[in-house]
Amino acid sequence: MQYSQRALALSPSNTLAISALAQSLAKSGKEIINFSTGEPDFDTPTPIKNKAIEAIENGFSKYTAVSGIAELREAVAQKLLRENQLSYSPKEIIISNGAKHSLFNAMCAILNPHDEVIIPAPYWVSYPEIAKFCQATPVFIPTTQDQNFKITPQQLKASITPRTKLLILNSPSNPTGSLYTQEEFQALGKVLEGSDIWVISDEIYEKLTYSNHFISLASLSSDLLERTITINGLSKSTAMTGWRMGYLACKDSTLLSCIDNLQGNSTSNINSFTQIASIVALSLEEEIQAMKEEFLKRRDLAYKLCSSIPSLSLNCPDGAFYLFININHASRFQGDSMKFSQALLEEQGVALVPGIAFGAEGYVRMSFATSIENLQKGIEKIKDFLES
């Protein structure tokens, strides 16, 4: 039998080995403290759930327009204007099955074989995989802890070639929690002026920012507005990872119609009652604020406890719900993040994600989307592990 070369080229996630080990240890009765999850531990707020139930009971269960019902696209347009100073018409918005699907659609609609995609590292795992699936070439810009894992205009300039087609920016970042300031974004935008380079701005962690103010890249200039595809969704902001609602917004009508055709010939619309419930989710404030306050408490605690462990070093994240921890001084492992994560799991039952999964050997990612009690217990175990 023969298979698609593009499908065969996809890598399995480096995190799978760790989750499989965590599952088998849990099955054998070992208590596991899981700091590897990439989703809020809160339940979806009640008004959202009630609206979905009402939609189901009202028989809202048929196909809808491929890119989403008009009311939802209108609600997204209003949200982008109200919260992000972005002016998009509902027709410039496409609703997809999560931000990941929006990213996939956008990259499939932009990329040709051998195009280059600039990806700052550490990066979210799916960016290079989707680029490879499109037969494009990921070009990584490595960043350091000292530069708070943010690329500089000089680095961006140096990585651009005649083949560069796309730059992907993710602020706040998974896995580092770094957040670009307005000035930093403006300086990157200047480098792109006069070029034909698209930008994807993945803003999925927008609502989870703790110190600096969140900025939507496309709001900074008309040049950035024209070249940027803004991607966001409800997974992280309203604890709706399983509902699958993401969206993209862009100004280019050809790109929009390519994406509409792509989605129309693959998944069609996202599920109908999620769309109705999403309208409510987009205007929730109190519940989102309450989750954010809880995340802030957890961040402060987790950062304080991890910083007090001598062989670890880390920056305080400005956003998202991850600590990105430098393990290079934990002498037993010589920076091998997979060995570190496996040994920590086997010896102490604590699950982290090895940095190698994000293109950053020598680091591990710890999610603080878990209870204060778990954080205290789990970090104490990490301390014991490093002192043993």
Ligand SMILES: Cc1ncc(COP(=O)(O)O)c(C=O)c1O
């Ligand atoms: C940076 C980043 N972008 C996109 C996504 C995908 O989110 P969704 O659940 O909306 O597909 C994730 C999920 O972990 C993420 O961390």
